[in-house]
Amino acid sequence: MEILFYICAAVSVLAALNVVLQRTPVYSALSLILVLCLLAVIYLLLGAEFIAVIQVIVYAGAIMVLFVFVIMLLNAGREVPSERSRLARWLGVPLVIAFLLEVLWAVWNQFPSGTAPAADFDAGPAAIGHLLFRNYVLPFEVTSVLILVAILGAVVLAKKEE
Amino acid sequence: MYAFFQRADYLAIKPEILVTMFALAILLFDFLLEKRDKWMNALVALIGLGFGAAQLTMFWSRLGEGAGYKGFGGAFTLDTFAVYAKLIIIIATGLVVLLSAKYLEVEGANFGEYYALLLFAAVGMMFLASGTDLIVLFIALELMALCEYVLTGFLRGSRRSNEAAVKFFLLGAFSSGLLLYGMSLLYGIAGSTNLAVISRRLAERPSPDPLSWVAMITLLAGIYFKVAAVPFHQWTPDAYEGAPTSITAFISVAPKVASFAFFIRILIEGLWPMRAEWQLLTIGVAVATMTLGNLAAITQTNIKRFFGYSTISHVGYLLLGFVAAADGNREGVTAIVIYLLVYAFMNLGAFGVIILMRRRDLIGDEIDDLSGLMTRAPGMAILMLIFLLSLAGIPPTAGFIGKYFIFLSLIETGHYTLAVLAVGYAVVALYYYFRIVVAMFMKKVPDTVPIAMGMGVRVALGVTLVMTLLIGIYPQPFIAMAREAVRPLFL
Amino acid sequence: MIPLSHVLTLSVILFVIGAAGFVLRRNIITVFMCIELMLNAANLAFIAFSRYLGTLDGQLFVFFVIVVAAAEAAVGLAIIIALYRNRETLNIEDLDSMKL
Numbered sequence: 039m040e041i042l043f044y045i046c047a048a049v050s051v052l053a054a055l056n057v058v059l060q061r062t063p064v065y066s067a068l069s070l071i072l073v074l075c076l077l078a079v080i081y082l083l084l085g086a087e088f089i090a091v092i093q094v095i096v097y098a099g100a101i102m103v104l105f106v107f108v109i110m111l112l113n114a115g116r117e118v119p120s121e122r123s124r125l126a127r128w129l130g131v132p133l134v135i136a137f138l139l140e141v142l143w144a145v146w147n148q149f150p151s152g153t154a155p156a157a158d159f160d161a162g163p164a165a166i167g168h169l170l171f172r173n174y175v176l177p178f179e180v181t182s183v184l185i186l187v188a189i190l191g192a193v194v195l196a197k198k199e200e
Numbered sequence: 201m202y203a204f205f206q207r208a209d210y211l212a213i214k215p216e217i218l219v220t221m222f223a224l225a226i227l228l229f230d231f232l233l234e235k236r237d238k239w240m241n242a243l244v245a246l247i248g249l250g251f252g253a254a255q256l257t258m259f260w261s262r263l264g265e266g267a268g269y270k271g272f273g274g275a276f277t278l279d280t281f282a283v284y285a286k287l288i289i290i291i292a293t294g295l296v297v298l299l300s301a302k303y304l305e306v307e308g309a310n311f312g313e314y315y316a317l318l319l320f321a322a323v324g325m326m327f328l329a330s331g332t333d334l335i336v337l338f339i340a341l342e343l344m345a346l347c348e349y350v351l352t353g354f355l356r357g358s359r360r361s362n363e364a365a366v367k368f369f370l371l372g373a374f375s376s377g378l379l380l381y382g383m384s385l386l387y388g389i390a391g392s393t394n395l396a397v398i399s400r401r402l403a404e405r406p407s408p409d410p411l412s413w414v415a416m417i418t419l420l421a422g423i424y425f426k427v428a429a430v431p432f433h434q435w436t437p438d439a440y441e442g443a444p445t446s447i448t449a450f451i452s453v454a455p456k457v458a459s460f461a462f463f464i465r466i467l468i469e470g471l472w473p474m475r476a477e478w479q480l481l482t483i484g485v486a487v488a489t490m491t492l493g494n495l496a497a498i499t500q501t502n503i504k505r506f507f508g509y510s511t512i513s514h515v516g517y518l519l520l521g522f523v524a525a526a527d528g529n530r531e532g533v534t535a536i537v538i539y540l541l542v543y544a545f546m547n548l549g550a551f552g553v554i555i556l557m558r559r560r561d562l563i564g565d566e567i568d569d570l571s572g573l574m575t576r577a578p579g580m581a582i583l584m585l586i587f588l589l590s591l592a593g594i595p596p597t598a599g600f601i602g603k604y605f606i607f608l609s610l611i612e613t614g615h616y617t618l619a620v621l622a623v624g625y626a627v628v629a630l631y632y633y634f635r636i637v638v639a640m641f642m643k644k645v646p647d648t649v650p651i652a653m654g655m656g657v658r659v660a661l662g663v664t665l666v667m668t669l670l671i672g673i674y675p676q677p678f679i680a681m682a683r684e685a686v687r688p689l690f691l
Numbered sequence: 692m693i694p695l696s697h698v699l700t701l702s703v704i705l706f707v708i709g710a711a712g713f714v715l716r717r718n719i720i721t722v723f724m725c726i727e728l729m730l731n732a733a734n735l736a737f738i739a740f741s742r743y744l745g746t747l748d749g750q751l752f753v754f755f756v757i758v759v760a761a762a763e764a765a766v767g768l769a770i771i772i773a774l775y776r777n778r779e780t781l782n783i784e785d786l787d788s789m790k791l
Contacts, residue, residue: 043693047701054705054728058712063720070724073705077731080701083693084742089734089753096757101727101764108768109720112775117718117782130714138707142700144410149696149743156745169747170754175205176213176272177339180327181758183220184343187320188762190227191350194313195365195769335752342759346766353770362774363786369770370722370783373763374713377729380756381706384733384749388699388740393748441789505789 222248223319230312275333284685302654321347325458364442379422385415440508449551479526490516524609535605549664572645598671706732
């Protein structure tokens with residue numbers, strides 16, 4: 039079990055790096071799909087079966103297909119490096135690495151390797167459904183408006199000029 | 201265990217439900233309207249907002265001395281603070297609807313979706329003011345933000361509108377990522393997404409450890425983006441300049457009110473045990489925000505961009521209220537709450553005049569377009585003068601009351617340096633607002649295209665003018681209202 | 692069992708890679724994908740905490756984040772398509788019609 043986690047973790051970091059380093063958007067998108075699927079495996083290992091399934095179907099499936107579709111539609115080619123991106127590299131990357139070290143230090147301080155997971159953990163669809171329609175029924179309802187806005191927005195912005 | 205579908209819970213979100221229903225009604229009836237009847241969409245939107253506001257006023261009188269109602273398992277709080285914020289949001293949205301009708305005709309973008317999106321944005325903001333659970337707050341924030349992105353890019357054919365939408369969207373989505381990461385760490389530390397529980401758990405921890413620092417900083421960075429505080433303000437000038445002017449007016453006011461309500465909930469109700477830490481952070485950010493906003497506003501030539509920076513400087517003042525609040529000073533939050541009310545009216549008033557500069561074949565968003573306004577339309581020029589005086593904080597306008605309470609709370613808590621700095625920047629602000637006054641009154645420009653005023657703009661300008669002067673001259677009832685709004689907050 | 696700190700380490704690394712990509716990349720769609728990476732890093736942290744705390748709230752949060760991500764993708768990609776129709780570009784640096 040553990041070994042599977044470390045394999046997935048290592049591959050997902052490499053794939054994530056590929057998302058960022060690739061100059062062609064399609065390769066980035068495919069790498070991102072790989073990251074998403076590997077994360078789904080890790081979710082399974084962490085006992086989140088329902089979310090793992092959703093991750094593959096909705097995230098890796100629906101959302102990323104949308105990305106790939108738009109990349110194809112707009113025929114997005116390789117990007118050309120420029121002066122300003124070099125500036126950003128000097129400024130942004132140290133900042134980001136500082137953040138990484140800070141959080142790692144905090145996390146390792148806070149949760150020493152011995153931190154035990156909670157015993158008897160029921161994350162089946164039934165338990166999630168109960169929670170969703172009891173405690174979280176309000177965000178669930180607001181989400182319906184959110185999705186309507188997304189449809190509306192996509193139609194308003196992407197339809198052709200009359 | 202919390203029971204299913206309680207009636208009281210749904211009664212508590214009645215204003216939101218009403219506004220949503222009217223937004224849906226607009227989408228349905230838009231198809232039936234002829235092109236020349238599109239103004240009826242605005243009417244439907246106003247009626248919906250009116251119903252929402254009426255319901256909220258009823259809540260206000262009924263809440264009285266109570267602590268407020270907690271519904272949906274503690275995820276939703278209906279207290280005087282929430283009602284107060286929601287009322288400002290609804291009024292601001294209503295004024296924007298009034299300003300939009302004529303403007304959209306000129307832009308040739310008079311679609312029903314525009315008003316529906318405005319109302320949906322208002323619904324998101326209302327939930328943002330009431331949410332006391334991280335999940336509700338996140339969803340509400342995203343609902344507000346998505347509507348803002350779409351509205352910013354609403355003029356599909358305009359390059360500037362597209363560009364503004366892309367920049368706004370990318371930086372907004374990035375800030376959501378930061379915010380979400382902060383929320384995840386906070387959940388890990390506290391073991392709950394409920395703000396009250398988070399506050400309790402944070403208080404139980406011996407002293408702020410590195411992880412809660414990281415959680416707080418990422419969370420606050422996300423919120424600083426939303427309120428346009430330095431160093432996370434870069435999207436503001438571009439989004440303000442490129443968006444349709446009525447939407448610039450909207451995003452400069454209503455989302456600011458909602459974001460600050462959200463900010464108050466997070467800082468006062470959630471992160472109160474860490475107040476010493478966030479006070480430190482807020483001082484730095486507030487000073488940087490005031491400095492950049494005020495200094496960058498001086499050199500602007502585009503009036504919408506100018507108002508972008510002016511908004512940033514106002515955000516700096518608002519943040520100062522948190523500095524005082526962290527010392528346990530209730531007046532600090534009261535000051536923020538009053539400032540938001542005042543700011544909503546004076547800023548929308550100023551935008552009401554700017555919107556009139558957009559005429560057929562004339563974009564009218566340069567400061568030069570206001571030149572000689574005194575000779576062309578004296579009434580407009582005097583209105584603009586009053587709003588600018590208020591924005592600069594000159595008595596007897598409302599802007600003075602807003603700034604006065606911020607200064608007062610700073611002095612009461614002994615932050616004299618900050619108070620002096622804030623007064624200093626108020627003088628700088630006077631200078632750059634005066635630049636516009638000089639352009640309006642001193643320069644003489646032949647009249648090119650006549651300014652035509654629609655009914656909606658008339659009403660909106662009237663309301664904002666009356667409120668700007670009324671709050672300035674007779675502030676007592678508004679101060680009492682703000683005190684009442686702050687009362688239920690845990691401080 | 693996998694130690695919590697190891698999962699969180701993975702989460703932070705993914706988050707930082709996403710943030711670095713946001714700063715470095717110039718293609719709008721790639722930048723957007725970097726943001727998706729950041730959201731996923733946060734999701735992983737939620738799931739990990741949820742497992743170790745023994746409460747389901749974290750998983751519910753992820754559920755909502757996925758919905759939000761879908762909505763955001765729809766709107767974001769529509770904005771990008773509208774931009775491409777007018778400008779024929781996907782490079783952030785070409786968006787300069789509003790410089791000082």
